[in-house]
Amino acid sequence: MTTILSAQDVNIHYGDKHAVKNVNLNFARGTVNALIGPSGCGKTTFLRAINRMHDLTPGARVAGRIILDGQDVYDPGVDPVAMRRRVGMVFQKPNPFPTMSVFDNVVAGLKLAGVRDRRQLSEVAERSLRGAALWDEVKDRLHTPATGLSGGQQQRLCIARALAVDPEVLLMDEPTSALDPASTARIEDLMTDLKKVTTIVIVTHNMHQAARVSDTTSFFLVGDMVEHGATEQIFQSPKDERTEAYVTGRFG
Numbered sequence: 001m002t003t004i005l006s007a008q009d010v011n012i013h014y015g016d017k018h019a020v021k022n023v024n025l026n027f028a029r030g031t032v033n034a035l036i037g038p039s040g041c042g043k044t045t046f047l048r049a050i051n052r053m054h055d056l057t058p059g060a061r062v063a064g065r066i067i068l069d070g071q072d073v074y075d076p077g078v079d080p081v082a083m084r085r086r087v088g089m090v091f092q093k094p095n096p097f098p099t100m101s102v103f104d105n106v107v108a109g110l111k112l113a114g115v116r117d118r119r120q121l122s123e124v125a126e127r128s129l130r131g132a133a134l135w136d137e138v139k140d141r142l143h144t145p146a147t148g149l150s151g152g153q154q155q156r157l158c159i160a161r162a163l164a165v166d167p168e169v170l171l172m173d174e175p176t177s178a179l180d181p182a183s184t185a186r187i188e189d190l191m192t193d194l195k196k197v198t199t200i201v202i203v204t205h206n207m208h209q210a211a212r213v214s215d216t217t218s219f220f221l222v223g224d225m226v227e228h229g230a231t232e233q234i235f236q237s238p239k240d241e242r243t244e245a246y247v248t249g250r251f252g
């Protein structure tokens with residue numbers, strides 16, 4: 001399998017706080033990769049480093065390399081806005097643009113990139129909404145406000161919005177934690193389909209979810225990445241006793 005994303009000696013500080021400590025990880029193209037660990041252990045901090053979200057966080061410093069398909073995303077020549085089209089992000093709470101219609105939400109990134117052709121926008125909107133398993137539910141209300149959708153639909157809309165620009169990697173930060181079990185199940189099913197078109201890195205508090213959806217799992221603890229491996233191995237025969245204690249529910 002080819003590596004699409006590689007973190008090399010990544011250290012992240014907030015002021016004096018060393019939130020992520022010398023993390024090395026490789027993710028293969030077309031896989032789902034879970035980051036697990038107790039609250040405050042640096043999962044989200046690491047995830048946000050992948051698409052340079054910390055550029056926008058006062059006091060945050062990222063050191064090391066994040067290599068996306070051969071290119072260091074922190075290279076001074078890289079335009080972070082263009083790079084974020086290659087590395088999409090879905091957040092904990094669905095965050096559709098509240099004043100826009102369903103359609104306009106999906107194509108917002110394309111429009112920002114200068115695409116104006118109506119037919120192209122319509123094609124991409126349909127493909128992305130189908131990709132996010134939302135098309136059938138919204139095809140007759142594309143031009144109604146996105147805020148009229150249910151929470152689960154809004155989250156799939158955010159996934160469609162991310163997919164519309166063909167990201168090579170999709171970052172998901174606890175994408176189902178605000179959703180009911182039925183919506184959660186739909187998004188979990190979706191992740192398996194999305195592997196055909198992108199590579200997913202997902203932060204989740206839900207170990208069952210990590211076990212269900214991911215190919216690899218990385219266990220974080222107070223800023224260290226303690227263990228990384230095939231999900232089955234991490235859950236069934238972890239090498240580190242701290243991983244074992246966590247996945248068997250002895251702390252968390």
Ligand SMILES: Nc1ncnc2c1ncn2[C@@H]1O[C@H](COP(=O)(O)OP(=O)(O)OP(=O)(O)O)[C@@H](O)[C@H]1O
Pocket residue numbers: 014017019037038039040041042043044045046057205
């Ligand atoms: N903007 C910030 N400024 C200062 N410290 C921060 C900031 N964001 C996070 N931290 C600290 O960095 C550490 C790692 O936080 P992070 O949110 O990455 O953990 P997490 O594993 O994602 O936790 P959770 O599962 O609760 O979301 C925590 O101690 C947190 O308090």
